[in-house]
Structure formats: structure tokens, C-alpha cells
Amino acid sequence: xxxxxxxxxxxxxxxxxxxxxxxxxxxxxxxxxxxxxxxxxxxxxxxxxxxxxxxxxxxxxxxxxxxxxxxxxxxxxxxxxxxxxxxxxxxxxxxxxxxxxxxxxxxxxxxxxxx
Numbered sequence: 001x002x003x004x005x006x007x008x009x010x011x012x013x014x015x016x017x018x019x020x021x022x023x024x025x026x027x028x029x030x031x032x033x034x035x036x037x038x039x040x041x042x043x044x045x046x047x048x049x050x051x052x053x054x055x056x057x058x059x060x061x062x063x064x065x066x067x068x069x070x071x072x073x074x075x076x077x078x079x080x081x082x083x084x085x086x087x088x089x090x091x092x093x094x095x096x097x098x099x100x101x102x103x104x105x106x107x108x109x110x111x112x113x114x115x
Contacts, residue, residue, distance in 0.1 A: 002048060010054050011040060017055065018062045020102050025066040035065040 002010075018039060022032035039061045051057045 004044075007043060007048070011043060011058070014055050014058050017098065018058055020098050021059055022062050022066050023102065024105075025063065026069060031069060035062055035069060038065045 015036060018036045019032050022035040023029060026032050026035065039058055042061050042065075043058065048054065048057065
């Protein structure tokens with residue numbers, strides 16, 4: 001059984017990746033952070049002693065949380081603005097292809113606003 005300290009360390013190493021996945025799915029930085037926090041809560045409640053790929057497990061959990069949030073939006077029939085522009089990405093935690101893709105999306109949104 002993994003120790004709580006080990007789980008915390010592993011989760012913090014994956015936080016930027018999880019936030020990027022959630023942001024990509026939801027288009028909102030605040031909702032993405034909520035989804036990441038929900039995945040942390042679920043990690044604390046789950047028995048992950050048999051999990052071989054914790055990054056994959058956490059990515060799956062975050063994706064499912066995001067899908068639940070998107071379904072909730074639909075069931076509540078929230079009216080979005082005419083043009084939905086996702087929140088810009090303000091910080092970058094690491095330098096990899098995923099971060100570069102998120103940065104490219106935020107630059108594209110800025111150009112869209114300028115146009």
C-alpha cells in the first residue's frame with residue numbers, strides 16, 4: 001500500500017499534466033482546477049496499490065470528472081455567450097509538447113480576440 005506522502009508526491013508531479021487535460025476538455029481554468037482537485041479527492045479514497053500506471057489512472061479520473069462536469073452543463077442547460085472564448089493559460093509548469101500545444105491554443109485565442 002503506497003504511503004500518503006508518496007501519493008502526494010506523485011500527484012504533484014502529475015498536476016500540470018492533469019490541469020492541461022482538464023483545461024483542454026473544459027476550456028476554463030477554474031473548472032480545470034476544480035476537476036484536478038476532485039481527482040485528488042478520488043485518489044485519496046481509492047485503493048491504488050494495484051495500479052501500475054498512476055499517471056494513466058489519474059488522467060482517466062480527470063477525464064471522467066470533466067465529462068461529468070460537461071454533462072452537468074448540458075442537464076442544467078446553461079446558456080453560454082454567443083462566442084465562447086476559453087480562459088487564457090497564464091502559467092506554464094513544464095516545457096513539453098503538451099504545454100506547447102496549450103500555449104499555442106492560448107495565443108490563438110488572443111489573436112482571435114484581437115481580430
